[in-house]
Amino acid sequence: MVKRFWRWLVRLIQPILPPCLKRRKYQRVKLQRLSDADYQQLFEQLLTGVSQGWKPEQVSQHLGHRINDRYFRTWLLEYGKQLRQLPEADHRLACQLLQLSRLGCGELGEIAADIGRDLLAKPVGKSEEDEGKSENAETDEAEVWLNRGNQQFADQNFLSAITSFEKATEIQPDNPKAWQNRGDALVKLGKNEKALVSFDKAIELKPDNHDAWQNQGNVLVKLGENEKALVSFDKAIELKPDNHDAWQNQGNVLAKLGENEKALVSFDKAIELKPDNHEVWQNRGNVLAKLGENEKALVSFNKAIELKSDNHKYWYNRGNALVKLGEYEKAIASYHQAIQIKPDFYQAWTNRGNALSDLGEKEEAIANYHQAIQIKSDFHDAWNNRGVALAELREYEKAIANYHQAIQIKSDFHNAWHNRGVALFRLGEYEQAIGSFDQAIQIKPDLHQAWINRGIVLGNSWNYNPEAAAVVPLQFPNVSPIVSNPIETQYGYQGQLLSYQQGLNHCPQNTHPEGWGRLHQAIGNAHYQEGKYQPNYRDYWQKAVTEYHQALITLTPDIYPEWHLEVLQNLIRILWGLNQDTSAQEWQNQGLTLFQTLLHKKSPFQKRKLMAKFIRFSQMRVDV
Numbered sequence: 001m002v003k004r005f006w007r008w009l010v011r012l013i014q015p016i017l018p019p020c021l022k023r024r025k026y027q028r029v030k031l032q033r034l035s036d037a038d039y040q041q042l043f044e045q046l047l048t049g050v051s052q053g054w055k056p057e058q059v060s061q062h063l064g065h066r067i068n069d070r071y072f073r074t075w076l077l078e079y080g081k082q083l084r085q086l087p088e089a090d091h092r093l094a095c096q097l098l099q100l101s102r103l104g105c106g107e108l109g110e111i112a113a114d115i116g117r118d119l120l121a122k123p124v125g126k127s128e129e130d131e132g133k134s135e136n137a138e139t140d141e142a143e144v145w146l147n148r149g150n151q152q153f154a155d156q157n158f159l160s161a162i163t164s165f166e167k168a169t170e171i172q173p174d175n176p177k178a179w180q181n182r183g184d185a186l187v188k189l190g191k192n193e194k195a196l197v198s199f200d201k202a203i204e205l206k207p208d209n210h211d212a213w214q215n216q217g218n219v220l221v222k223l224g225e226n227e228k229a230l231v232s233f234d235k236a237i238e239l240k241p242d243n244h245d246a247w248q249n250q251g252n253v254l255a256k257l258g259e260n261e262k263a264l265v266s267f268d269k270a271i272e273l274k275p276d277n278h279e280v281w282q283n284r285g286n287v288l289a290k291l292g293e294n295e296k297a298l299v300s301f302n303k304a305i306e307l308k309s310d311n312h313k314y315w316y317n318r319g320n321a322l323v324k325l326g327e328y329e330k331a332i333a334s335y336h337q338a339i340q341i342k343p344d345f346y347q348a349w350t351n352r353g354n355a356l357s358d359l360g361e362k363e364e365a366i367a368n369y370h371q372a373i374q375i376k377s378d379f380h381d382a383w384n385n386r387g388v389a390l391a392e393l394r395e396y397e398k399a400i401a402n403y404h405q406a407i408q409i410k411s412d413f414h415n416a417w418h419n420r421g422v423a424l425f426r427l428g429e430y431e432q433a434i435g436s437f438d439q440a441i442q443i444k445p446d447l448h449q450a451w452i453n454r455g456i457v458l459g460n461s462w463n464y465n466p467e468a469a470a471v472v473p474l475q476f477p478n479v480s481p482i483v484s485n486p487i488e489t490q491y492g493y494q495g496q497l498l499s500y501q502q503g504l505n506h507c508p509q510n511t512h513p514e515g516w517g518r519l520h521q522a523i524g525n526a527h528y529q530e531g532k533y534q535p536n537y538r539d540y541w542q543k544a545v546t547e548y549h550q551a552l553i554t555l556t557p558d559i560y561p562e563w564h565l566e567v568l569q570n571l572i573r574i575l576w577g578l579n580q581d582t583s584a585q586e587w588q589n590q591g592l593t594l595f596q597t598l599l600h601k602k603s604p605f606q607k608r609k610l611m612a613k614f615i616r617f618s619q620m621r622v623d624v
Contacts, residue, residue, distance in 0.1 A: 091144035094119035448515030451503025
């Protein structure tokens with residue numbers, strides 16, 4: 001009843017509607033079923049056109065309304081059943097069927113793809129055209145093997161794919177695509193040397209193939225041949241300047257070679273071509289961090305996370321950048337996010353512990369290091385860092401036990417040896433402390449902090465027995481014995497100075513500016529302390545002034561601002577003591593300017609630490 005009323009209403013108002021609103025009449029096409037012979041002819045004509053390079057619109061024009069002919073689909077299903085029953089398959093026909101499926105024919109294309117894949121899995125047969133030995137027979141057969149290999153590659157059957165590609169190269173040795181695809185399959189199996197041979201051959205046959213150059217570069221990177229890989233990526237970019245992958249790979253190699261500025265240019269170009277590539281944003285951030293551009297690095301990491309928020313490494317690297325900026329609370333939140341995504345990410349647990357330690361939350365830091373160790377018990381950094389946190393809580397015995405574990409895991413871990421020495425010194429175990437510093441120095445002779453602390457221990461020791469350091473090889477039998485130096489066995493003030501001089505021999509001014517400056521500062525401190533107990537103290541203090549001036553040569557305010565301020569504090573103190581008030585005031589004014597500039601660049605927590613460390617300048621800032 002309702003339908004009849006609706007049809008009556010439409011007929012009533014149809015004449016008075018404007019043309020644009022009038023109901024259009026569509027003529028339904030009624031398809032007549034063709035004979036099997038006609039369907040066969042239609043389909044063979046279609047495959048011939050596909051072989052000649054027809055486009056989707058040409059296929060659609062050829063089929064017309066038959067593209068939706070259910071009788072045609074039924075015929076094709078039956079035709080496929082007959083082909084599958086044959087003992088051998090026409091692989092050339094199989095390739096045509098697969099090619100047809102890629103031209104968008106709806107259900108006909110899907111049926112054709114199923115038939116083609118099944119035929120490729122059967123033994124190769126010979127068609128009448130093959131038996132006629134046409135001039136294209138070799139090319140056709142090689143193409144069959146190539147397509148078969150491509151299908152096997154897509155199915156992740158890489159061994160079989162390699163066999164098919166090799167068969168194609170045997171039939172047609174000058175087929176660059178077969179060589180390139182063979183290389184791709186070999187890469188999947190980790191056979192990089194053989195893959196390189198394939199890519200070399202593909203490039204020899206077709207030097208303008210940018211993909212082959214890029215793949216060659218990727219393999220060279222895996223083989224550690226970064227300089228050669230760079231040449232390959234350069235060539236790939238030359239051939240196809242809009243290849244964002246090649247720009248990204250070029251940037252990765254440049255970063256590995258330490259060419260960070262050039263790498264940044266490559267990453268910027270890759271982003272220009274593909275702004276939504278989260279990996280490039282991440283790699284760009286890493287390069288900026290290496291260049292000390294931590295604010296810009298943070299922007300890149302944020303963009304990478306915006307594009308892919310579930311990548312734990314992106315959150316982790318963001319946390320690292322925030323630590324360098326002194327934003328410890330935000331860094332901890334980033335590490336937390338990384339751990340939420342990947343709970344066994346022990347590096348994030350460790351670095352979150354570091355950030356908590358920097359905030360003074362030692363107990364929480366220790367808990368994070370403990371978690372990292374639970375996940376990876378042989379992670380020496382976590383053992384060492386837990387030792388540092390325990391030492392800062394004055395739990396020196398426990399700290400030493402953690403350093404022992406770190407050294408057992410990595411016997412040449414110079415940081416753990418150094419930290420062990422510091423803890424032993426705090427416990428008054430001077431001989432063993434010196435033995436630890438000597439071990440750290442033997443592993444890393446230019447470790448200036450070990451030379452400095454060794455000197456401090458000698459300066460506090462008045463009955464040093466060098467033989468007592470022999471306990472180290474007993475505790476760590478896998479450690480190389482320390483090569484003794486008779487000149488370094490002196491103790492007291494003289495022993496202290498000799499230790500610093502030895503350190504300067506390993507830390508030249510031109511190659512180790514920080515170490516050279518710090519060692520001269522340490523010499524100045526030794527002169528100052530010795531002068532406090534001598535009647536001719538002015539002579540000692542004047543020597544200290546000379547050493548502090550030496551230290552300021554390399555510990556410049558632009559590169560090492562905090563060390564520069566520390567030396568200035570030492571220098572100003574002695575200048576006041578020597579009644580050189582004018583000079584002391586001048587240095588004090590310079591220091592105050594630097595202190596105020598530095599303070600503006602710090603986070604609130606860092607500002608508090610800085611004001612506590614440089615109390616002299618902090619008080620002056622209040623007074624001014």
